[in-house]
Amino acid sequence: MNDKYNAHIHVFTGNCAPKDFLQVGASMGDAGAKALKWAMLSRPGSWLVNKLAGPVKNRTVQFLKIGVMVSQQKVFTNNLENYDRVTKYSGMKFIGLTIDMDYMTDEKNKPTTDFNAQINAVIEIKKAMPDRFFPFYGIDPRNPETLNLSKLKPYILNKTFSGIKLYPAKGFFPFDERLDAVYQFAEANKVPIMTHCTRTGSFYLGDNIWNVVPNNPASLNPHHPMMDKINKRIAAYKSSTDKVMRENKRVCNLFSHPENYIPILDKYPQLKLCMAHLGGVSEILGTENTDTKAKDLYVKLFQLEQAQSSWYEQIRDVILKNYANTYSDISYSLSDAAAMHKVNRDLQNGSLPTHRILFGTDYFMTEQENDEMKVVEIAEQALGPFLQNMMEMNVQNYLYS
Amino acid sequence: MFSDALIDIIGRQSEDINFNMKFKAGSFNIEKVDFEESRIKNPYERFVGGVNKMAYSPFKTILRSFCEKSSDYNSLKAAIAEWYDDYMERVSGWYKVKTKRALFFIGLLVTLVFNLDSIRLVKTLNQDDGLRKNLLLEAERVTYDNNKQHVIADTIIKNYNRMNVLKEIAKNKLVKDSIDKVYFQKCDSIISTIDNLSIPVGYHSDFSKQFFNGYGFFWLIGILFSAFALSFGAPFWFDVMVKVVNVRRAGVKPKENSKL
Numbered sequence: 001m002n003d004k005y006n007a008h009i010h011v012f013t014g015n016c017a018p019k020d021f022l023q024v025g026a027s028m029g030d031a032g033a034k035a036l037k038w039a040m041l042s043r044p045g046s047w048l049v050n051k052l053a054g055p056v057k058n059r060t061v062q063f064l065k066i067g068v069m070v071s072q073q074k075v076f077t078n079n080l081e082n083y084d085r086v087t088k089y090s091g092m093k094f095i096g097l098t099i100d101m102d103y104m105t106d107e108k109n110k111p112t113t114d115f116n117a118q119i120n121a122v123i124e125i126k127k128a129m130p131d132r133f134f135p136f137y138g139i140d141p142r143n144p145e146t147l148n149l150s151k152l153k154p155y156i157l158n159k160t161f162s163g164i165k166l167y168p169a170k171g172f173f174p175f176d177e178r179l180d181a182v183y184q185f186a187e188a189n190k191v192p193i194m195t196h197c198t199r200t201g202s203f204y205l206g207d208n209i210w211n212v213v214p215n216n217p218a219s220l221n222p223h224h225p226m227m228d229k230i231n232k233r234i235a236a237y238k239s240s241t242d243k244v245m246r247e248n249k250r251v252c253n254l255f256s257h258p259e260n261y262i263p264i265l266d267k268y269p270q271l272k273l274c275m276a277h278l279g280g281v282s283e284i285l286g287t288e289n290t291d292t293k294a295k296d297l298y299v300k301l302f303q304l305e306q307a308q309s310s311w312y313e314q315i316r317d318v319i320l321k322n323y324a325n326t327y328s329d330i331s332y333s334l335s336d337a338a339a340m341h342k343v344n345r346d347l348q349n350g351s352l353p354t355h356r357i358l359f360g361t362d363y364f365m366t367e368q369e370n371d372e373m374k375v376v377e378i379a380e381q382a383l384g385p386f387l388q389n390m391m392e393m394n395v396q397n398y399l400y401s
Numbered sequence: 402m403f404s405d406a407l408i409d410i411i412g413r414q415s416e417d418i419n420f421n422m423k424f425k426a427g428s429f430n431i432e433k434v435d436f437e438e439s440r441i442k443n444p445y446e447r448f449v450g451g452v453n454k455m456a457y458s459p460f461k462t463i464l465r466s467f468c469e470k471s472s473d474y475n476s477l478k479a480a481i482a483e484w485y486d487d488y489m490e491r492v493s494g495w496y497k498v499k500t501k502r503a504l505f506f507i508g509l510l511v512t513l514v515f516n517l518d519s520i521r522l523v524k525t526l527n528q529d530d531g532l533r534k535n536l537l538l539e540a541e542r543v544t545y546d547n548n549k550q551h552v553i554a555d556t557i558i559k560n561y562n563r564m565n566v567l568k569e570i571a572k573n574k575l576v577k578d579s580i581d582k583v584y585f586q587k588c589d590s591i592i593s594t595i596d597n598l599s600i601p602v603g604y605h606s607d608f609s610k611q612f613f614n615g616y617g618f619f620w621l622i623g624i625l626f627s628a629f630a631l632s633f634g635a636p637f638w639f640d641v642m643v644k645v646v647n648v649r650r651a652g653v654k655p656k657e658n659s660k661l
Contacts, residue, residue, distance in 0.1 A: 003430045093431075123418070130420055130434040145456055159420035396429035 005134075005395035006083070007095045008194065008276060008331035008360025011076040011125065014041050014067040015113040018105040024202045025060070034109065040068055063367040072121040076133065079363050082372045089376070093132050095360070095395075097165040097194060098122055100140040104170035105205040115143065119151075126160055134399065136165040136194055141178035149181060156191055162399055163192035168255035171204035171212040173219075173230075175263045180220040187268040192398050195273065196256060197311065198280030198332065199301070201365070203252035210238070213251060221263035230260065233305055245304055253301065258314045265323045274327040274358060274398060275319060279311030281332075284339040286310045316346065320353055327398050328352075330379060330390065331360035335369035340382030347386050358398060359390035404481040408448045408474075411464060415450030416440050445474040501632060508631030509624070516604045518623035519630065525601045532599065539594060541646055 014021075014037065022033040039045045046068035053065035069075050076096065083092040100115045115138065122135045137152050145151045155161040164186055168174045174195060186193055204212055215238075216231050237251050244250060258275060265271060278284055282294045289295040302310070309317065319326050333339050346352040359379070366375050379387055417439045423432045441447040449468050455461045467484070471477035511517070526533050612620060630638070 002428070126420070127418070127436065130436055131431055150456060158418055159422060160418055400424075400429045 002392040003093055003396065004089065004091070004391040005093045005095065005358075005399075006360055006363070006391075007274070007358040007395045007398070008329050009076075009079060009094050009096055009363040010099070010365065011072040011079075011096045011122065012099065012101075012118055013069055013072055013075060013113070016072075016099075016111055016115075016118045017067075017101055018111050018205060019109040020105055020205050021101075021111075021202070023205055030109070030207075040064060046070075059368050059370070062371070063364065066364040066367060072118070073125050073128070075364065076125050076129075079372060080129075080132065086373065091132075092391075093134060095162065095194070095399075096122065096125070096133055096135045098135060098138040099165060099167050099170070100138040100143055100146075101170065103140050103142040103172075104202070106207055109205070123160055134162040135160075136163040136192075137161040138165045138167065139179070139182055140167075140170065141172050141176045146182065147178055149185060152182070153185065156185075156189065163194060166193060166195040167202075168260070169196060169201060169203045169252040171206070171252075171255065173217045173255055174260050175217075175219045175221065175227075175230075177218045177220045177222075183220070183264055183268045183271060187271045190272060190401070192272040192274065194276055194329075195261070196277070197258055197275040197315065197328075198256065198277040199253050199282065199311070200280055200332075203249055204255075205248060209246075209248045209251045213238075213254060219263055221267045224263035224266060226259055226262045230254075230257075233257070236304055236306065240304060242300070242304075245300075250301075253305075257305075258311050258319060261319060265319070265326070269323060270325055271323075272325045272327070272398060273319075273323070274329055275315045276329050276360070277332050277362070278328050278330060278339075278343065278357075279315050281336040281339045283311035284333060284342055285336075286312070288338075288342070290338070316352055320356060327356045327358055327394070329358040329360040330383075331362035332366055332369075334361065334379040334382075335366050335375045337378050337382055340379055344383050344386065347383070354386060354389065355394055355397070357386075357390055358394050359387060403485050404478040407481055408444055408477065411451040411455075412441070412444060412447035413451065414454045415447050443474075445471070445477055448477060504632040504634065505628055509628035511631060512624050512627040515602055516608070516624075517602060517627040517631075518620055519626040520619050520623035521601050522623075536600070540642055543642075 017037075019037060020030050020033045022028065022037050023030070026033075028036065040049060049061065049064050049068050053061050066075055066078065069078065076094070079094070080092075083089040098115075098118055101111055101118075102115045119137070125133050126135055137155055139146050139152065141147065152161075152164070156164075164182065166174055183193075185191065206212065213234060215234060217234075219227050221227070234254055237245060237254060240246055258279065261273065261275070265273065282289060282291075282298045285295075286298060287295060289298065298310075301307075315328050320328060330340065330343065333343075343352065343357075347354050347357070361372060361375055363372055366372065369375065370378070383390070418436055419439075420434060420436045422434050424430060425432045441450055452461060452464045452468055455464070463484075467477055467480045470480045526536070
């Protein structure tokens with residue numbers, strides 16, 4: 001029997017996130033978000049959330065129940081037990097993605113547990129369960145330790161960390177010239193990179209989003225023709241007459257856009273890069289989406305970005321097609337059955353490469369949609385026999401080939 | 402204790418971990434993952450190694466100065482302990498300054514709830530000889546009781562280990578309940594003392610009438626003064642009271658065993 005992997009989970013706790021992190025889910029203002037997070041992470045607050053999570057099946061409460069857990073070890077073992085309870089998934093291995101959240105907001109709202117502390121706790125999990133847990137090291141170009149690879153390099157070479165995680169929506173462009181050394185190192189050492197590629201998820205929370213969006217961002221491949229298109233897209237968001245499109249949540253689409261990776265992949269064509277989430281549910285379904293609110297937003301963004309295709313199509317028809325070592329995963333998107341049926345159709349007709357799509361759930365973010373094992377069930381039903389390779393061979397190749 | 406913990410935490414950074422992954426033949430299926438940790442045994446060298454591995458920060462500069470000032474574990478521990486004590490002294494100073502404001506607001510809340518108007522209190526005490534004498538007697542009694550309690554507590558601590566006493570109390574609910582009862586009785590007796598002595602505390606029926614007849618301004622000053630006085634805390638005022646009582650008695654009463 002082959003080893004099975006869940007290639008996309010998170011184990012960070014609420015303390016690793018910035019003080020104003022709850023603004024990601026609800027517009028409650030800086031002070032409100034800070035007060036609520038503080039209250040929830042206090043002893044009585046987390047006790048109350050835990051007690052509520054029993055009878056109240058509300059998805060937000062279930063999500064918060066994991067977020068208020070006392071340690072990353074606890075968050076991880078909670079998921080491990082989910083799989084070990086099901087015979088066919090018992091012994092599942094996990095890729096745990098760390099995220100550097102120290103720069104995703106203004107200085108005053110930095111997390112109480114900084115990135116180094118998050119990493120130290122993750123190393124303890126790795127030591128305790130070396131054959132079940134395969135962490136990826138979160139990279140942010142604003143972190144000075146990223147620039148000189150002082151931590152990343154030894155951690156990768158001594159196999160404490162199995163790959164690199166990027167989360168550009170936290171406030172940086174993946175083609176940032178400061179990341180050049182990281183990609184060079186990753187390509188030379190066949191280090192897998194996982195990057196967040198969807199319009200949803202968390203995003204830069206600072207008061208002034210334009211502080212992190214220059215008109216012509218410095219690129220590691222400055223003369224690449226795609227840079228022109230990227231700069232025009234930035235200008236389109238900046239000059240948008242729709243106020244909503246100038247909010248942090250929408251502007252951060254600029255960071256996550258799949259076309260941002262073309263200048264990188266043209267410079268480092270052998271890079272092992274996984275574009276997570278297949279672009280997200282709204283981009284997979286596009287105008288077929290039955291959720292009219294999501295469909296309207298999709299159309300609005302499509303027009304604003306003067307796009308010719310959806311993010312899903314760009315990943316499928318440009319990135320996966322042209323670059324041999326690129327991958328994508330079904331994490332988070334697997335919570336939507338319609339999106340998974342579309343992925344299944346594309347796998348069957350060969351437009352998606354069956355050997356380069358990975359299984360992942362995006363635990364515990366998916367708790368906002370459904371229970372962990374319920375989303376796995378959705379994927380099982382929609383993807384049928386494709387799922388086995390997604391869990392086994394595909395992830396193994398991504399990690400070790 | 403702090404020195405030991407710091408030496409251990411910093412020293413941990415000197416450790417090197419290496420994970421070894423073994424695959425089953427002809428596949429990427431994992432057979433075994435284990436790891437080796439290289440650990441420096443000498444705690445002093447371990448600490449120096451940890452400091453050297455740290456990225457630059459002001460904290461690293463401080464830690465490096467400890468390495469330079471010491472040559473072995475004991476001198477390193479002493480240097481850290483000295484630095485910690487000095488720092489804690491300064492922290493206590495900052496803390497006092499920071500808490501002063503919070504204590505003032507808490508004091509203000511208490512004075513408003515109980516209407517503790519210092520001007521009215523002083524005025525009443527000046528005019529009412531009986532009340533003044535009674536209060537002095539009460540103060541002497543409280544001082545005497547408190548000293549007695551200290552002697553009893555000292556004897557208990559001498560005879561028993563404190564942790565054992567606390568454990569015994571936690572174990573024995575009856576004892577705990579009786580202690581609670583004693584405290585409730587104490588509160589009751591304080592309230593009845595205030596009642597019996599007719600100390601001008603609390604709101605009376607004429608308050609609003611007097612407030613708008615020119616008394617309001619002085620009341621506010623009195624309240625603010627009380628809040629300011631309360632912000633010094635009970636131990637401060639108790640010490641003052643003990644000193645005043647001792648001055649009245651022309652010196653501290655000699656301890657009974659000092660006669661021997």
